[in-house]
Structure formats: C-alpha cells, structure tokens
Amino acid sequence: MPARIFLDNAATTPLDPTVLAAMTEVMADTYGNPSSIHAEGRKARSLIEAARKTVANALNCSIGEVFFTSGGTEANNMALKNAVRDLGVTRIISSPLEHHCVLHSLDAIQATGAATVEQVRIDALGHVDLEDLAQRLNSDDDRKTLVSLMHANNEIGNLLPLEEVAILCADAGALFHCDTVQTMGYYPLDLAATRVNFLSGSAHKFYGPKGVGFVYIRNENIIKPYLDGGAQERNMRGGTENIYGIVGLATALERALLEQDDRMVKMHDLKRYFVDQLRQRVPDVRFNGDTERSHAKVLSVSFPESPKGDLLLMNLDLNGISASGGSACSSGIDVGSHVVGHLHPESLRHTIRFSFSHHNTREEVDEVVRKLGGML
Ligand SMILES: Cc1ncc(COP(=O)(O)O)c(C=O)c1O
Incomplete structure (x- = not known):
C-alpha cells in the first residue's frame, strides 16, 4: 500500500518516537502509585514532578501553577467553570469561533444563570475586533469579567495578538483565559511577561499521547477542586495520575521547544x-x-x-x-x-x-x- x-x-x-520510548520505559519500570510513600511510589511521583517542572520551564511560570488534566477539553472546562464558581466571575466575553469545548462550556455556564456570555465582534478576516473588545472591557459594567479567546483558531488558523489582549484585560481588571491548545509547543509563551490567568495544553497536538494535557492557573487565582477525590494535583483534581501520559507530554513539549x-x-x-x-x-x-x-x-x-x-x-x-x-x-x-x-x-x-x-x-x-x- x-x-x-x-x-x-x-x-x-503522530507520536514522536522519542516520546514513545520515554513512555514505554516508564510503563515497563514504574508501576508505583505516585501517592504511595514507599520507594515505588516516590519514583512515580518524582517523574510527575519532573514533568511539571518541564512544563513550568517551558511557560516560564512556577510549578504550582501547572495542573495535569485529561486533555485540552478538561483544561478549558476547568478554567471556565471554576472561574465562575470560585472567583466570582459573572460576565464572560468570548467569540463565536472558539472550539466546541469552550462554546459548550459557556452554554452550560449560561444555562445555570451564574454568568452571562457576550460575544466580541469578529472582522471580515476572522480576527477578533480589538476595539470592540476594549469597548466592552471599558464599559460601565462593573461585574467581574473573564475574557476567553483562543490563541490560534483550530479551523482557520487565525492568530490572536495574545500580548495585546492580555494587556487590555489586565488594564480593565478582567481575567483572561486563552485556549492555547493549537499553539502550545509551536509559538513561544512567556507567562512571566504576558499576563494570562488560565491557559490550556494538550499533548496530542504536539506529537505527544492522547488523553493528557494541562491547565495553567495563575497563582493568585485560588480555585477549589475540579474533581473531588484524593489529594492529587495539589487537591485540584482527584484520581491516580496518568503517569505515562504525563511523562510523554513533557518529553513531547521539551522536544517541540528544542525544534x-x-x-x-x-x-x-x-x-x-x-x-x-x-x-x-x-x-x-x-x-x-x-x-x-x-x-x-x-x-x-x-x-x-x-x-x-x-x-x-x-x-x-x-x-x-x-x-x-x-x-x-x-x-x-x-x-x-x-x-x-x-x-x-x-x-x-x-x-x-x-x-x-x-x-x-x-x-x-x-x-x-x-x-x-x-x-x-
Ligand atoms: C483549539 C482547541 N481547543 C481544545 C481542543 C480539545 O483538546 P483535547 O482533544 O485534548 O480535548 C482542541 C482539539 O481539537 C482544539 O483544537
């Protein structure tokens, strides 16, 4: 054929061969539960924490701001729903061109009545109209606002001027969630220089495995657990970690940045x-x-x-x-x-x-x- x-x-x-090698090595040798305190458990834990450090280094943020998830969909759900539930957000500004995991999360939030969602104007080429966004952010509306806009559109590719939007949001006192699933590993991101409150990544978009991703949550945004259970992911997401996936994600991200x-x-x-x-x-x-x-x-x-x-x-x-x-x-x-x-x-x-x-x-x-x- x-x-x-x-x-x-x-x-x-497709999975990068170096990622496959790193994952199979962990599958063969590391079966400990990362929550166990014995040697096998500690070994598994150290791999997860090393992976977290890799992601934090890649984004120039602290390790306490990175939480592993089952992928981009969960990361975006978590950011949006927890911002409303735990941070007092009652108004969300987004766009009609977001991925369905954002659009449908926003529908679900709106259906509860906890927040209203408005859509920024999109210009003829498919870019977010920044003047319209600024006007909305600087209106007299004094509700706690979250802006949710994707970095690159997954269907047409259009790129958001992320730094500009981050400044607009920060100046207006609004939170900023950016779906960076398509750009993670492709475009540099420096979270010490760019003020984003939440962003998302998914390993299978950058030659890593499917079913694993992460959410970045800025330190000052203290949210409650997304999945109730054990104390994994510093109490934010209960459930035994996908250790092979997490190692694969970090290996893939490291390689993506290198190349x-x-x-x-x-x-x-x-x-x-x-x-x-x-x-x-x-x-x-x-x-x-x-x-x-x-x-x-x-x-x-x-x-x-x-x-x-x-x-x-x-x-x-x-x-x-x-x-x-x-x-x-x-x-x-x-x-x-x-x-x-x-x-x-x-x-x-x-x-x-x-x-x-x-x-x-x-x-x-x-x-x-x-x-x-x-x-x-
Ligand atoms: C922009 C964007 N956000 C989120 C997702 C969802 O990511 P995942 O497949 O890891 O749930 C995708 C995947 O297609 C995407 O392209």
Missing part, C-alpha cells in the same frame, strides 16, 4: 507553497481566514461548487490523503464548520481543512494538488 499523506495535524499528530524554529520554518514553507499551487491550479479557490496572520499549521480552503465536491473529503481519503472537513469532531462527516459558516454565511462551499506537520514535504503537496485536480 502506498504511503498515505497525513494533512490533518490540527486534529492530532520549534526548524519545525515552524518547514510548516510556513509548506503552507505558502500549497497556497501558491492552489491559486495557480484551482480557479476561484477561496482561503478562509487570514492566511498571513495565522498558524503555520492550518489552512482552510473552500473549493468552487461542483457536482463532485460533496464527496471531496471522501475522495481524498480514498486517494490516500487525510484531511478534515472542519474540526476533528466533524471530520469524516462534513457537517459544515461553525467557524467558516460564521465568516461566510452565504456559502460554505466545499471546505477542507489541511493541516501540516514538519514531517510533510513539498512533494506531498504536489501530489495532493495533482489529485485534487481530478476531483473537482
């Missing part, structure tokens, strides 16, 4: 090359969002209407090319993306999200463009 071309790296990334510049150069090159090739070969192609101020990893493309277009994603798959119709939740069944739908309510067209990794090559892009030619 010819090798497949995987262009769905915003949905997930960050090289990986980003490769992905930027692939994205630009793909855009150029599609512009030359597909008349009337549309790129959703801002192809310039966006994550090097993500490219959302809408193809002109055609009778064969509905089957585009399936045809790509049959031709050995993996891409997505929107976010991972909808890949396979093209139900239409809420992000592209917001930007282009008049027509979703046949939209495909291609997302790159440093493993992809220009030859693969050539092959995809060639095969697409016969499918439109």
